[in-house]
Amino acid sequence: MNTIQANGYPIHFNENAYLELNKFLSENKYSNIFIFADSDTNEHCLPVFLPNLETDLTIEIVEFEPGEENKNIETCVELWKVLTELKGDRKSLVINVGGGVVTDLGGFVASTFKRGIDFIHVPTTLLSMVDASVGGKNGVDLGNLKNQIGVINVPKMVLIDTQYLTSLPQNQMRSGLAEMLKHGLIFDRKYWNLFSDLNNLNTNDLDILIHQSVEIKNNIVIQDPTEHGIRKALNFGHTLGHAIESYFLENETKTTLLHGEAIAVGMILEAYISFKKQLISETDYEEIKSVINSIFDKITFEENDLNPILELLIHDKKNEFGTIQFALLDGIGNIKINQTVENELLIDAFLEYNS
Incomplete structure (x- = not known):
């Protein structure tokens, strides 16, 4: 390669x-x-x-x-x-x-x-x-x-x-797949489509997918090395995903999540928010949820988990002037950065995920 x-x-x-x-x-x-x-x-x-x-x-x-x-x-x-x-x-x-x-x-x-x-x-x-x-x-x-x-x-x-x-154990392989799925969702619809059926992938296919994924991330980083603009696109799924990862890391009653496991949940939640903000269609949202859920186990959130997770959002590095910034999908393969989301919609996204 x-x-x-x-x-x-x-x-x-x-x-x-x-x-x-x-x-x-x-x-x-x-x-x-x-x-x-x-x-x-x-x-x-x-x-x-x-x-x-x-x-x-x-x-x-x-x-x-x-x-x-x-x-x-x-x-x-x-x-x-x-x-x-x-x-x-x-x-x-x-x-x-x-x-x-x-x-x-x-x-x-x-x-x-x-x-x-x-x-x-x-x-x-x-x-x-x-x-x-x-x-x-x-x-x-x-x-x-x-x-x-x-x-x-x-x-x-x-x-x-x-x-x-x-x-590498299977759960670690899945953890890496989360970022590859993200690269397709934010940048390349054709690349995303390749993950709809992973059963037929061989070792050579994986090498090619890894090379393509690195190319996508590199393409974005070269445009914005210090994350003042388009590089924020790479944070899709990470605003809520990092908060979930941090909460499960500190909570002794929870099983610690791998990074990709938390980001997979974050992508479903933020895809739902993108849908509710009319940035993607319901069909796109259902497709995203279906593909990610076919790869990752579902995480259970109790009602008393939600507020502590949302409180962790204030520490997200992308925040500016105390405002929580999201990167949301603008159709599969495109992204909108610097998006704000009201708390009610965040709670609604968790309730939809649980259902």
């Missing part, structure tokens, strides 16, 4: 990725390499990655605990200390091998250590391949609030090798 040129860095695929990485290492003088990985990717992915790495530089593997609950400033402090103890300097290189937590966290640590050192992303989950590792967003959560602390800073390159997906 062809390399995609992003805003200041290349995205390489499969076998070509390692050729380009080793060429890059031979052409740039780094003092040492730190590989960031959580315990899962250390076990399942580094045995694939390390044999493909050709360098005489000292390599240090830095492992931390997996999971969104560890994507916080406390983990950053520990990683900054490790870099310092292992003599990291301005010419060190960080390679983040893992899912979205690893790439978000590792990119933030590298961007802030000694005022910024170079880093490379090697996403190993479907979600991180099509979303987290593309676009330059790096950061951590503040308590249960998603991605409140961070920077926009691009890697030197992104390497996408789909063989890492063979070790």
Whole structure:
């Protein structure tokens, strides 16, 4: 698959990725390499990655605990200390091998250590391949609030090798599909249509879909790297989805949701809001709901869940002057940004979802 040129860095695929990485290492003088990985990717992915790495530089593997609950400033402090103890300097290189937590966290640590050192992303989950590792967003959560602390800073390159997906559980694969579905809904009706029947997909089809999904996100990010305009389109499903994810993360009576599981619910809710605001037809809404529900399990919301979820919306990063901003569908394949939604319609969307 062809390399995609992003805003200041290349995205390489499969076998070509390692050729380009080793060429890059031979052409740039780094003092040492730190590989960031959580315990899962250390076990399942580094045995694939390390044999493909050709360098005489000292390599240090830095492992931390997996999971969104560890994507916080406390983990950053520990990683900054490790870099310092292992003599990291301005010419060190960080390679983040893992899912979205690893790439978000590792990119933030590298961007802030000694005022910024170079880093490379090697996403190993479907979600991180099509979303987290593309676009330059790096950061951590503040308590249960998603991605409140961070920077926009691009890697030197992104390497996408789909063989890492063979070790991925089905729920993690579905989590990544949510972002791919979103890319079709906001940008390309034909791409969305490809997901109406996933039963006949083979490995080669998935590679092509991943490449297309990265192209869609990259196309949007190049137009608006710092999210002042069209990049807000990528937040479809995320305004309510992030609030749901945060609420389930902090509530001990709830089962923690994967990012894509929460975003799938958010997309159904925000598609319903788009329908009620006459931006999409009822037929489009029913189609969206049917496709997403065919892939994801339905989540149950109790009546006393709704207000706490809605209260979390005020912390959404897209808000301006205290007003909650939504990206809503304007027909399948198009989007309207900076949309406001009254509380009654938000409650109505949850009630419709429950029904």
